Amino acid sequence: MATVSPSAKSSGEAPLTPKGRSARQMEDITQQLALQVSEQLPGILHELLQGGFDPDSQPLQLECSLTAGNGPRVSDNRLPVAAVHIGRDFSPFSARSTPLVGNKFSQDLASSQPLVENAQASFQAWNSRTSSHRPLPVSADAPPGNDGRPAKRVRKDIGQRRLGSNTDSTSVVREEESAIRKKRISDNPALQPSTFDKFIGGIWDSLYSGVRMDITEVIEQWQAIESSGQPKLLTDAEQGIAIRSDTGTFGRISILTRKISQASKTCRSLEVIIQAHWIQCFDERVNELSAEQTFDKAKRIAIAEACVDFDWSEKELRNKMAIWRGYHDIKTTGGWVALVFAGTGLYRFCKYRVSFSDETFGILRALRHRFEVAADTLHPRWRILLSIVGEPTEPKYKGHPHDWVVNGPGNEAIPLPQTYQQWDKNFSYIHLDSSIIDDEAWGPYDPRIVTPEDDPTASKCQSCGQTQSDSPPQNSCMCYTNLYGSMRAHMVPLQLFRTPNGKNNGLKACCPFETGLAVGEFVGQITSGLEGMDVMVGETHRATYQIWQGKQGNHTRFVNHSCQPNSHFERFIWLGKQRIVLVSEGIEADEEVTVDYGQTYWQNLDKECKCGHPGCRYQNRNRDLITPPEDE
């Protein structure tokens, strides 16, 4: 059961409490709220359904009540406003919200009256209206409330609620919305993520996608059109596909499409940067005018000035401003990075504002440096876009994405070597894409070879039986497509993070890894004969070797142990050579990636396990007890 409980506060007056106002006034406000909730609910519920919520499998009861003041929400302090049941046969277009006036909270839902059937309603408008602190005008032709009197319509107003300003009316709704979101994720993994999760997921997706934020891509095209009448994309196509063996029409159009898509993403990012910045300039203009005028007058003047400059009607401008205010809020909270890398859901996110809350924006704020690490290291030129609004363009985090350790909510990331200072002042780590052979141990021989290259069966996958190849037309093996073959991921969405419980660093997933998806190959130096160091032992029918990640390797070096892990190592053969692959057992976004190091590791380690799992096997342990008896 989900509860939506907006509370309201009137500005410059005594706090709104059931005792402080007459019952009649309260009833009026409650009715107006009921009307507004009823108007907005279809839109919100439509979003819910679009997000994959299945009312058949998990009916929801959505309730809205008015809470007095800032204090804790105790049930006897709540004035019920509306309720809607979302269950079997629910359609957002026929959603009926039950206005509940006074204390008639237990009123029979079946006797409810439909107030609106408008799925286009905007929640954001409701936010602004309920936080505007103005008397609410009455419209005679408004539909009747459930007491027979005409319900009152609330004047539309563009006064957007700024994040951080603690206007209770919205924050409580948002808390509840967020509770729904959490419940969905934790209680029913089959359900789709909420609007906010989608928004955050969209940022991570575009950060780890191959998209390049490069304004020169756009400029080049237009310069070429001006000089030759043709976009540079066409004349460049051959060069772009030179790396590919197939230089046919399909390759050519793929490169063109990639470049155009990148250019349009860059343009879109520029557009939202400038729109968010415009809001800031608008606010400054209003402040400037406020020196001589009342705030409301100053705002009206600024809007009028802008209408002339844009050549838009006031309505058009106000509609746009509502969305742009959302962009501005996102930028203020999550940084420019959140706006620039926002996915296609940005507009909807800002239009409906369903997920705009202090809590969700707290989450966004906490992610800022993590986004920046990914953006600066994977898209080093992205900040150049910010020069359009005069912001600094120098990347903050340079180098490889795993040269940085993200460090708790909202904190700046730390350079990797710094996190090993206390043990090794000269710590360094070379990031490898694939393992390298230690010449001293193996000479030119690769001990991972299972089937020599010249053997015709070397390209046959021993797991699926399909042909393996790095060339798309030849490859049919789909075992670990994000690691091997032509569909390799640009960069695996993982970050090094500072563990809060004394395990030093760990590995965190930025996006979900579904069960069976590769988290990475265990990459390092292929050696042998090392003692007293952490190594992975590989074994084929020809040789036993070690993979050492002390000085060089990849992100798998930072995976911590858990007694209830969410990944495991598997042996896999790619093109005749053994690989050791870390495979997900279902990892959620923002979750630490863990693996079971195994009993032998812990037996030889003079440390206690800090995995924190209730069934932890290596905490406060007597090492003798975990040594298996001889006959086992």
Ligand SMILES: C[S@@+](CC[C@H](N)C(=O)[O-])C[C@H]1O[C@@H](n2cnc3c(N)ncnc32)[C@H](O)[C@@H]1O
């Ligand atoms: C392969 S490293 C993992 C990354 C390591 N945490 C780091 O910061 O470099 C293995 C070491 O991490 C630490 N570690 C990993 N899992 C642990 C756990 N569950 N409890 C305590 N320490 C752990 C131990 O010091 C272990 O020797």
